[in-house]
Amino acid sequence: MAYSDKVVDHFNNPRNMGSFKKEEDGVGTGMVGAPECGDVMKLQIKVQNDTIVDAKFKTFGCGSAIASSSLATEWLKGKTLEEAQKIKNTDIVQELNLPPVKIHCSVLAEDAIKAALADYQKKSETK
Amino acid sequence: MARSMCWHCQSEVAGEYFCERCVKVQPVSKDADYFTCLGFPRRLTIDLGMLEAKFYELSRAFHPDFYQNKSETEQAISLSNAATLNTAYRTLRDPIQRAEYLLDLEAGAVKEIRSSPPADLFEEILELQDTLEEYRASDQSSDAGKQLRAQLQTEQTALERRKREMEEQLQHLFRQWDELQDKGEATSAARADRERLLKQMREILSNRTYVKNIVSDLVATIG
Numbered sequence: 097m098a099y100s101d102k103v104v105d106h107f108n109n110p111r112n113m114g115s116f117k118k119e120e121d122g123v124g125t126g127m128v129g130a131p132e133c134g135d136v137m138k139l140q141i142k143v144q145n146d147t148i149v150d151a152k153f154k155t156f157g158c159g160s161a162i163a164s165s166s167l168a169t170e171w172l173k174g175k176t177l178e179e180a181q182k183i184k185n186t187d188i189v190q191e192l193n194l195p196p197v198k199i200h201c202s203v204l205a206e207d208a209i210k211a212a213l214a215d216y217q218k219k220s221e222t223k
Numbered sequence: 224m225a226r227s228m229c230w231h232c233q234s235e236v237a238g239e240y241f242c243e244r245c246v247k248v249q250p251v252s253k254d255a256d257y258f259t260c261l262g263f264p265r266r267l268t269i270d271l272g273m274l275e276a277k278f279y280e281l282s283r284a285f286h287p288d289f290y291q292n293k294s295e296t297e298q299a300i301s302l303s304n305a306a307t308l309n310t311a312y313r314t315l316r317d318p319i320q321r322a323e324y325l326l327d328l329e330a331g332a333v334k335e336i337r338s339s340p341p342a343d344l345f346e347e348i349l350e351l352q353d354t355l356e357e358y359r360a361s362d363q364s365s366d367a368g369k370q371l372r373a374q375l376q377t378e379q380t381a382l383e384r385r386k387r388e389m390e391e392q393l394q395h396l397f398r399q400w401d402e403l404q405d406k407g408e409a410t411s412a413a414r415a416d417r418e419r420l421l422k423q424m425r426e427i428l429s430n431r432t433y434v435k436n437i438v439s440d441l442v443a444t445i446g
Contacts, residue, residue: 127345131429134436136348156352156440 099159100193106163111170114152116140124216126208130200135161139208141172141180143216148172148180153208160198164188164205172209177216183209227252230296240284240304248285250300256328257311266404267322267397269315278312319390319431322397322424329421341430348437351378355444372445379441382434389431396424 099107115138116123122143129136135157142150151169155162167188172180188194188202228235229242229249236242239262240249251260258265261277285305290298315321358371400420403413 127342127349129345129429129433131425131432134432136345136352136433136436138345138349154349154352156348156436 099163102167102192103159103163103194106166106192107159110153110162110166112150112152112166112173113154115154116142116150116152122216124212124214124219126211126213126215128204128207128211130157130161130204132200133157135201135204137161137165137204137208139165139168139205139212141212141216143177146177148175148177158198158201160192160194160201161204163192164194164201165208167191168205168209177213180209180213240281248290248297248300248304251304251307257314257324260307260311261315263315264404265325265328266401267318267325268401269321271316274312274315278308281308318397319393319428322393323428326421326425326428329417341426344430344433348433351375351437352440354378355440359444375441375445379438379445382438382441386431386434386438389427389434393424393427393431396420396427400424 116125118125118140120142124141124143126139127137128139135155137153137155137157139153140151141148151172153165153169155165168183171183171187175183183206185199185202185206188205189199192202194202227249229245229247231247232242232245234242234244236249238249240251241247242249256265261274261281263269263274263277282305285301285308287298287301287305290301293301313320314324354371354375358368358375361368361371363369363372400417403416403420406413
């Protein structure tokens, strides 16, 4: 099985790799893992006025998991919280041409987005 | 093995893989799980010697050499049986893979077996991955590099110990599961017990995979 060109591109030139300080204002952090393969993914968003102004990720796992989270951060930037909520793993599968055995990587990315959004929501409520 | 009909002479097959009447080889049933395939009950503790003996016995029985002069149907059955048998043996031979497989089999019966991600373990792993990256980027012969290396080595030892502890916990759960299965009670208390055990196993197995991955990353980097 070969990775698609898009996966290879994201793998070789990951976008938005890195992290924000968790405690920083407006930052939401999502940490998820795939128990089947042991991949770990951290995805963070920085929000201003209900819009995601920046996103970063750190993924330790296979090429597809890295590509899925890299793509997710690209898509998140500039989206409102509501729009971000609508990103589906199937969109990622389609964009990256993921084979069936790698679909769980895109699910992981969707879970990470949801977790980051939920974390941001929780943080802004408790303030 | 469930009763079935011989594909060749249509008589009922009572034996394991061969029709007693016409002696033709029978295909592994599509519904048979790996335990059934190898003639073992669905238990998590398996005598590896017995498993190996059974595997060799069946491997011989399905060996393509014995089917060279047989019909095409028989050749195809023996080949596909041999392939299934190989996968079954490889899965059941390893206690972790065996447990993962059993959990997959039981997942239908027990909903929501998926465990929630352990946040503290993740934090720890991500932090460690950062240190690993720092070490890879550092001048490894410098004092700072050596210090990072020593730190990573300490972490590796601790994680390896944790992995062993998880495996011991699993062995303990495996025995509990088997005892419960041996009793075979259909009470709601027994069902709840089974469910609890499956969940606990799922959780430790998942955590073990995360720990295993970070340990192999550590080993690959610092040797």
